[in-house]
Amino acid sequence: EQNRTSLIMIFGATGDLAKRKLFPSLYRLFSKNKMDKFAVIGVARRALSNEDFQRSVKESVISALGNKENLDEFVSHFYYQSHDVADSSSYVSLRKFADQIDENYELEGNRIFYLAMAPEFFGPIALHLKSDGLTDVKGYKRLVIEKPFGHDLESAKELNQQIRSAFSEKEVYRIDHYLGKEMVRNIEVIRFANAIFEPLWNNRYISNIQITSSETLGVEERGRYYETSGALRDMLQNHMMQMVALLAMEPPISLTTDEVRSEKVRVFRSLRTFEGEEVKQYFVRGQYGEGTIQDEKVPKYRDEAMVDKESNTETFVAGKIMIDNFRWAGVPFYIRTGKRMATKSTKIVVQFKDIPMNLYYQPEKMLNPNLLVIHIQPEEGITLHLNAKKAGGHLDAQEVKLSFANTGIHAMNTPEGYEKLLYDCMRGDATNFTHWDEVAYSWAFVDKISEAWEKTKAEFPNYESGTMGPKAADELLEKDGFFWWPVT
Ligand code: BG6
Numbered sequence: 001e002q003n004r005t006s007l008i009m010i011f012g013a014t015g016d017l018a019k020r021k022l023f024p025s026l027y028r029l030f031s032k033n034k035m036d037k038f039a040v041i042g043v044a045r046r047a048l049s050n051e052d053f054q055r056s057v058k059e060s061v062i063s064a065l066g067n068k069e070n071l072d073e074f075v076s077h078f079y080y081q082s083h084d085v086a087d088s089s090s091y092v093s094l095r096k097f098a099d100q101i102d103e104n105y106e107l108e109g110n111r112i113f114y115l116a117m118a119p120e121f122f123g124p125i126a127l128h129l130k131s132d133g134l135t136d137v138k139g140y141k142r143l144v145i146e147k148p149f150g151h152d153l154e155s156a157k158e159l160n161q162q163i164r165s166a167f168s169e170k171e172v173y174r175i176d177h178y179l180g181k182e183m184v185r186n187i188e189v190i191r192f193a194n195a196i197f198e199p200l201w202n203n204r205y206i207s208n209i210q211i212t213s214s215e216t217l218g219v220e221e222r223g224r225y226y227e228t229s230g231a232l233r234d235m236l237q238n239h240m241m242q243m244v245a246l247l248a249m250e251p252p253i254s255l256t257t258d259e260v261r262s263e264k265v266r267v268f269r270s271l272r273t274f275e276g277e278e279v280k281q282y283f284v285r286g287q288y289g290e291g292t293i294q295d296e297k298v299p300k301y302r303d304e305a306m307v308d309k310e311s312n313t314e315t316f317v318a319g320k321i322m323i324d325n326f327r328w329a330g331v332p333f334y335i336r337t338g339k340r341m342a343t344k345s346t347k348i349v350v351q352f353k354d355i356p357m358n359l360y361y362q363p364e365k366m367l368n369p370n371l372l373v374i375h376i377q378p379e380e381g382i383t384l385h386l387n388a389k390k391a392g393g394h395l396d397a398q399e400v401k402l403s404f405a406n407t408g409i410h411a412m413n414t415p416e417g418y419e420k421l422l423y424d425c426m427r428g429d430a431t432n433f434t435h436w437d438e439v440a441y442s443w444a445f446v447d448k449i450s451e452a453w454e455k456t457k458a459e460f461p462n463y464e465s466g467t468m469g470p471k472a473a474d475e476l477l478e479k480d481g482f483f484w485w486p487v488t
Pocket residue numbers: 215234235346413
């Protein structure tokens with residue numbers, strides 16, 4: 001039986017992520033009775049009383065979900081400890097405090113350490129947790145880590161070493177919040193629970209796969225971080241590559257964590273790597289200029305706060321990924337993601353090959369290929385594009401769409417995803433968290449691209465805000481005889 005009793009320690013408890021995502025998600029789990037005995041210790045630098053902390057937890061739940069039942073009871077499980085992440089004595093008092101709460105709530109020595117703070121602290125905190133005895137518990141101990149997991153392969157390795165000296169791989173939960181999204185989790189079910197897709201899911205029947213994750217927001221207040229990251233590291237290395245892996249992996253022997261993760265790793269191992277000059281043929285970078293989004297004029301990236309006036313950071317990336325294995329040889333996976341684009345949307349389009357011969361030929365009208373569209377957000381569902389005769393018409397084929405929409409569609413950015421991930425972590429299910437090997441392979445892939453880009457200054461800005469990115473991103477497909485299927 002899964003033991004969901006735990007003491008959750010959130011480092012960075014006064015931060016944005018804790019307020020916007022973690023507290024509301026914990027409340028939802030609480031209100032659905034999905035937690036057993038629990039207590040939360042919020043840890044952050046500033047001095048704060050338990051009462052003040054509880055008030056702020058309550059406010060963040062209300063602002064995310066509205067006024068809810070049993071809020072006072074919920075927040076009564078929350079405690080606060082002011083903490084200096086670099087000081088051993090601070091950890092020692094935290095340990096005493098944790099032991100005492102553990103005893104009061106009978107938490108059986110189960111501990112979840114959630115690091116919701118700047119990545120430079122991940123390693124040092126993990127080391128201190130061990131050396132100062134916080135991981136000395138008789139129950140389970142788990143470390144939840146937010147992104148970014150390193151900045152490149154080198155730094156990721158270093159971080160991993162620090163973490164792994166305190167926690168085993170099984171105890172590390174690396175968050176990729178796309179793996180908390182309902183329809184991302186559905187990819188596997190759509191593929192492996194249907195007789196009509198899996199037999200076609202290969203290079204004999206699929207011509208290409210397109211994944212778009214576009215945003216309308218700009219860089220907001222995150223200029224400092226984003227300047228060191230860019231779209232390649234911020235979105236592609238993690239979220240986009242995870243979706244590629246789920247779409248491309250072989251059916252696992254079973255759905256256990258190890259089996260699923262090892263199939264994903266095999267996809268990463270078959271990625272064709274591009275280096276140097278080659279990168280240009282497969283990857284396109286962009287940076288937004290001024291433009292209009294929802295009738296509002298927005299500035300160019302280089303005019304955003306904490307951004308270099310001459311910045312060479314990409315806010316858009318499109319790429320053609322090749323997976324060199326038996327199933328996928330020859331099938332391009334086109335991916336694109338960017339900020340300040342025309343619409344906020346994440347969609348996957350699987351384009352099937354044309355039929356051998358078109359009997360329904362009409363001048364100037366091609367038969368549409370079959371498409372399977374997986375709508376990740378804002379809508380959640382799937383659409384299958386077929387050709388059929390419309391009633392009353394001649395024997396001509398027209399496009400019809402079979403659609404399934406998830407009911408109870410939630411607004412964007414609800415805590416939903418985090419709620420599922422937190423629940424998984426409490427149950428000890430790491431399937432939807434990234435294994436170190438996945439992280440390492442995808443950094444190795446991405447590093448080569450950024451190395452090539454760093455060598456030359458791009459001609460930025462090269463796309464207008466409110467558009468679908470630079471022209472070169474369209475040409476990337478056009479030269480293969482394809483185009484991006486519209487996602488709006
Ligand atoms: C985060 C990135 O990981 O994902 C952000 O750091 C980005 O830059 C966000 O805006 C997008 O997530 P979602 O769930 O809104 O698609």
